[in-house]
Amino acid sequence: MSVLARSVGNAFRNKVRTGAVVAVLAVAISLALSMLVANQAVAAKVTELNASVGTVLTVNPAGGQGFEGGGEPLTAEQAATAAAVPNVSSVVGTKALRLRNATEAAAQSAAGTQGAGTQAAGPGGGQGGPGGQTTTTLTTSLTAAVDAGTLGGRNQAAEGTTGSTAATQPVRSLPITATGIGAEVDSTGKALEITEGTGLGDYTAESTNALLGTTLAEKNGLKVGSTFTINDKTYTVAGLFDAGTTFGNNALYITLSSAQTLAELPGELSTMIVTVDTLENVDSTKTALQSALGTDKADVTQGQNLETAVSSLDSVKNISFIAFVAALGTAGLIILLIMVMLVRERRREIGVLKAIGAPNRTIGFQFVLEALVLVALGSVVGAAVASFASGGIASALISSNSSTTAATTGRGMPGGAAGFPGGAGLPSGGPFGGASQLLTTVTASASPGVIAAGIAAVFGVAIIGALVPALLTARIRPIEVLRGE
Amino acid sequence: MIEVKNLVRTFKSGDRTIKPVNDVSFELEQGTLASIVGKSGSGKSTLLSLLGALDKPTSGDVVVNGVSLASMPDGKLTEYRRRDIGFVFQQFNLIPNLSAVDNVMLPMEFAGIRKAARLARAKELLEQVQLDPEKHVRRINRLSGGEQQRVAIARALANEPKLILADEPTGNLDEQTGEHIIELLSSLSHDHNTTILVVTHDRSLANKTDRRFRLQQGRLVEEPARASVGAAASS
Numbered sequence: 048m049s050v051l052a053r054s055v056g057n058a059f060r061n062k063v064r065t066g067a068v069v070a071v072l073a074v075a076i077s078l079a080l081s082m083l084v085a086n087q088a089v090a091a092k093v094t095e096l097n098a099s100v101g102t103v104l105t106v107n108p109a110g111g112q113g114f115e116g117g118g119e120p121l122t123a124e125q126a127a128t129a130a131a132v133p134n135v136s137s138v139v140g141t142k143a144l145r146l147r148n149a150t151e152a153a154a155q156s157a158a159g160t161q162g163a164g165t166q167a168a169g170p171g172g173g174q175g176g177p178g179g180q181t182t183t184t185l186t187t188s189l190t191a192a193v194d195a196g197t198l199g200g201r202n203q204a205a206e207g208t209t210g211s212t213a214a215t216q217p218v219r220s221l222p223i224t225a226t227g228i229g230a231e232v233d234s235t236g237k238a239l240e241i242t243e244g245t246g247l248g249d250y251t252a253e254s255t256n257a258l259l260g261t262t263l264a265e266k267n268g269l270k271v272g273s274t275f276t277i278n279d280k281t282y283t284v285a286g287l288f289d290a291g292t293t294f295g296n297n298a299l300y301i302t303l304s305s306a307q308t309l310a311e312l313p314g315e316l317s318t319m320i321v322t323v324d325t326l327e328n329v330d331s332t333k334t335a336l337q338s339a340l341g342t343d344k345a346d347v348t349q350g351q352n353l354e355t356a357v358s359s360l361d362s363v364k365n366i367s368f369i370a371f372v373a374a375l376g377t378a379g380l381i382i383l384l385i386m387v388m389l390v391r392e393r394r395r396e397i398g399v400l401k402a403i404g405a406p407n408r409t410i411g412f413q414f415v416l417e418a419l420v421l422v423a424l425g426s427v428v429g430a431a432v433a434s435f436a437s438g439g440i441a442s443a444l445i446s447s448n449s450s451t452t453a454a455t456t457g458r459g460m461p462g463g464a465a466g467f468p469g470g471a472g473l474p475s476g477g478p479f480g481g482a483s484q485l486l487t488t489v490t491a492s493a494s495p496g497v498i499a500a501g502i503a504a505v506f507g508v509a510i511i512g513a514l515v516p517a518l519l520t521a522r523i524r525p526i527e528v529l530r531g532e
Numbered sequence: 533m534i535e536v537k538n539l540v541r542t543f544k545s546g547d548r549t550i551k552p553v554n555d556v557s558f559e560l561e562q563g564t565l566a567s568i569v570g571k572s573g574s575g576k577s578t579l580l581s582l583l584g585a586l587d588k589p590t591s592g593d594v595v596v597n598g599v600s601l602a603s604m605p606d607g608k609l610t611e612y613r614r615r616d617i618g619f620v621f622q623q624f625n626l627i628p629n630l631s632a633v634d635n636v637m638l639p640m641e642f643a644g645i646r647k648a649a650r651l652a653r654a655k656e657l658l659e660q661v662q663l664d665p666e667k668h669v670r671r672i673n674r675l676s677g678g679e680q681q682r683v684a685i686a687r688a689l690a691n692e693p694k695l696i697l698a699d700e701p702t703g704n705l706d707e708q709t710g711e712h713i714i715e716l717l718s719s720l721s722h723d724h725n726t727t728i729l730v731v732t733h734d735r736s737l738a739n740k741t742d743r744r745f746r747l748q749q750g751r752l753v754e755e756p757a758r759a760s761v762g763a764a765a766s767s
């Protein structure tokens with residue numbers, strides 16, 4: 048009979064107790080494994096999200112977080128400063144314009160609701176306070192694809208200046224967003240998905256080419272090659288793009304220089320889209336960029352959707368990691384306590400082993416092995432439970448977290464009010480509930496590798512837990528054998 | 533050769549100090565079969581535990597073949613117990629959930645003897661103490677007191693110790709088995725040059741030993757043995 052066989056035998060000496068200990072261990076171990084699985088799944092998702100859009104930083108003028116910005120506008124010099132920051136691989140400037148249908152604007156003027164001269168420096172939106180940056184409003188031959196009515200009260204930009212005559216005005220459309228871009232990316236830095244036609248060619252030069260959102264083109268019956276006007280200047284549709292959202296498709300893109308010329312504000316930028324060379328450098332570059340531009344001049348943010356989703360996922364990751372460690376610690380503690388109890392109970396027997404010449408290390412080893420037999424049984428049961436339960440536990444964790452996110456979503460549509468921190472302390476929210484959409488796509492599956500790593504950790508903790516009682520056996524003296532004689 | 537020099541063991545119980553072993557000195561030549569008699573509580577078990585290095589004396593020393601136990605570190609004492617001592621306890625002290633044969637194999641396992649060799653020797657020893665072969669693999673807690681005592685004796689013999697310390701080894705055995713155990717111990721001492729110290733109440737066993745001691749109030753007195761040994765030998 049070997050030490051191992053003896054340890055296995057000892058583990059089963061009291062079957063009822065062994066069963067109870069294994070059951071309790073299995074609960075702790077399955078919880079630990081489930082938490083590890085959830086943690087790994089979320090970590091994988093975070094990496095994936097970071098990898099997808101993660102290297103893009105957005106720079107807005109200080110004081111305005113929204114699409115159209117506020118405060119002092121950004122300048123070409125600042126773009127050059129940004130480009131000089133280490134690890135920045137590209138800086139793309141954008142200039143946002145607001146377009147209103149010429150006929151509508153004329154009708155409004157005719158109704159006398161607005162003073163003269165509103166065309167060049169039109170009504171400030173909800174964002175632009177006194178002294179803030181006002182987005183240039185121009186007229187166009189296009190009709191918006193989104194009705195003001197469909198967006199209800201959020202349509203501040205359209206209704207904000209109409210004052211007391213609001214009740215008498217006809218149903219009007221939202222303004223169309225025209226963005227001048229310095230490269231073929233949208234206003235969040237993602238590459239434009241051109242569905243028909245071509246891009247704008249040289250994005251740094253002035254041109255009369257434009258890219259239209261699919262719904263906007265459809266609403267106006269325009270195709271690639273058709274023409275329309277902005278401030279009576281004729282533009283040609285070079286291509287159509289699909290931004291994936293109704294709002295995003297009620298927009299058009301022209302080159303940056305064209306937009307600056309239209310606005311009569313050369314060298315002025317609404318936002319800068321900064322691409323960092325690697326994912327690892329994003330955090331440090333964000334800090335460097337912020338200090339290079341100055342906090343009073345510019346706000347540097349990471350892709351908005353992403354940032355909120357990732358921080359929400361990060362908290363799930365942290366919670367699950369803490370729970371994993373706690374469950375692991377519990378398993379270790381259970382082993383420690385049960386083994387201390389067993390050592391006390393077998394004091395005399397340990398005395399016998401010592402009296403017949405067993406070295407301390409042999410006895411200690413036997414007790415550690417006995418603990419590991421219990422842990423092995425607990426792990427088998429725990430892993431079985433975890434492989435069924437971990438998916439449910441992970442999604443419960445994530446959905447409870449993302450529902451918090453959804454409830455506290457503060458940021459509205461682009462152009463609406465800026466976001467505010469969530470009530471639960473989690474930075475939250477995102478246009479169209481993007482964060483929670485991203486979250487629900489996390490799939491937690493108990494992969495053999497993760498389970499194996501978890502069980503290895505359980506065994507490590509169990510060995511530590513069993514070492515204490517095993518060392519206690521060394522203190523038992525052989526004379527214990529005569530106790531009670 | 534075992535030399536016991538002014539051995540003292542005291543215990544404190546409350547504010548009272550008891551001295552079950554009080555200045556005990558004697559010498560035993562290798563191969564001697566000796567017995568100790570004495571009333572219950574006279575300190576016999578305490579004396580054996582000091583000789584077997586289960587306990588440390590308050591003062592005095594035990595010298596085994598020139599080596600002093602008092603100066604030995606704990607690791608060496610463990611080795612001494614494993615290699616040089618065979619202990620038969622008053623209450624057997626076998627491992628209850630192991631079989632008879634596994635119990636006998638334990639000291640050999642600690643001594644690093646190969647499995648096949650220790651199994652063969654364990655069976656041989658159990659036959660020597662006349663344990664039914666079918667009970668060799670039976671768990672200890674399914675054996676009677678007498679059977680357990682025989683397993684305990686077999687275990688004490690496992691590593692062929694130089695000194696066997698037996699505390700009431702025949703106390704739980706019927707007369708016939710007791711006789712057999714006495715013969716076994718006596719042949720071990722004479723044929724295998726093993727020193728044996730037996731604590732006993734059994735007159736006939738004491739009479740068959742080479743030297744007889746009596747422990748009284750912590751002090752060891754040797755009784756003249758010649759006549760009884762001669763009588764036992766002539767019977």
Ligand SMILES: Nc1ncnc2c1ncn2[C@@H]1O[C@H](COP(=O)(O)OP(=O)(O)O)[C@@H](O)[C@H]1O
Nearest residue numbers: 543544545552571572573574575576577578579
């Ligand atoms: N660990 C101990 N603590 C206190 N007293 C003890 C201890 N061990 C033995 N004794 C006492 O020492 C005396 C001798 O005990 P023991 O050697 O077992 O006697 P015997 O074996 O001769 O019956 C008894 O009075 C006993 O109560």
Ligand SMILES: [Mg+2]
Nearest residue numbers: 576577622699
């Ligand atoms: Mg006794």
